[in-house]
Amino acid sequence: xxxxxxxxxxxxxxxxxxxxxxxxxxxxxxxxxxxxxxxxxxxxxxxxxxxxxxxxxxxxxxxxxxxxxxxxxxxxxxxxxxxxxxxxxxxxxxxxxxxxxxxxxxxxxxxxxxxxxxxxxxxxxxxxxxxxxxxxxxxxxxxxxxxxxxxxxxxxxxxxxxxxxxxxxxxxxxxxxxxxxxxx
Numbered sequence: 001x002x003x004x005x006x007x008x009x010x011x012x013x014x015x016x017x018x019x020x021x022x023x024x025x026x027x028x029x030x031x032x033x034x035x036x037x038x039x040x041x042x043x044x045x046x047x048x049x050x051x052x053x054x055x056x057x058x059x060x061x062x063x064x065x066x067x068x069x070x071x072x073x074x075x076x077x078x079x080x081x082x083x084x085x086x087x088x089x090x091x092x093x094x095x096x097x098x099x100x101x102x103x104x105x106x107x108x109x110x111x112x113x114x115x116x117x118x119x120x121x122x123x124x125x126x127x128x129x130x131x132x133x134x135x136x137x138x139x140x141x142x143x144x145x146x147x148x149x150x151x152x153x154x155x156x157x158x159x160x161x162x163x164x165x166x167x168x169x170x171x172x173x174x175x176x177x178x179x180x181x182x183x184x
Contacts, residue, residue, distance in 0.1 A: 054163060054164030055163050055164035055165060056086070056163065058084075059086050059087075059163055059165075060083060060084055060085040060086055060087075061085060061086070061087045061088070061089065061165070062080045062083075062085040062087070062088045062089070063088075063089050063091065064076065064080075064088060064089075064090050064091070065090060065091035065092050065093060065122070066092070066093040066122070067090060067093065067094055067095065067103075068093075068095055068096050069095045069096070069097055069099075069102060069103070069106060073106070074106065074110060077106070077107070077110040077111060078110055080111065081110060081111055086116070086163065087116045087117075087118075087162055087163065087165075088111070088115070088116070088117045088118070089118050089120070089167065089169070090117065090118065090119045090120065091120045091122070092119075092120050092121055092122020092123070092124075092125060092171060092174075093122035093123070093124045093125065094119060094122065094124075094125050094135060096124055098125075098127050098128045099128070100128050100133060100134055100135045100137070100138050101133065101138075103135070103138070104138045104142075107142075113145065114145045114146060115146070116142075116146040116148060116162060117142055117146075118139070118142075118143065118148065118150075118155075118160070118162075118167070118169075119135065119139045119155050120155055120156075120169050120170075120171050121135070121155045121156055121171045121174050121175060122171070122174065123174055126174060126175060129155070129175060130175075135155065136154050136155055139154050139155045140154050143160075146162075148160050148161075148162055149161070155169075155171070156170075156171055156174075156175055157169065157170040157171065157172075
């Protein structure tokens, strides 16, 4: 008899008849097979639901660039918020004033401090990208607050995943970055 209790020999159970012992083993093995199938199906359904629910049905991503700090720039951020976008990918030229603090404050004031907003360096951002209080510091902090795991040089090149969407970003030729996975 194949099953979970193969090693039990009904001859060693004197108080139970051979037929009762065999019936018990059959029922027990059937029960264990059903349990194993049930657990498998629960895992499959759970995995399917988590995959399907990873990206919300009407999830919106805003792709912007050359933002600045003007009234129009603020109006664009308000539009992103009113349209219900759940994520922004900003492709460079963040504010034209070399003011990482002002750029971050503008995003915080309109979209919120924890809003998922990923930036990519632009040619007008080079002077204040690195260093204490630079754009890269603010970008790194926002990634952490948003729960986004970024692999690569933040805002320069790399990959990340958000709500089931995979992103690959690069800003070739704007800065020279050395390091793991970097380029010269």
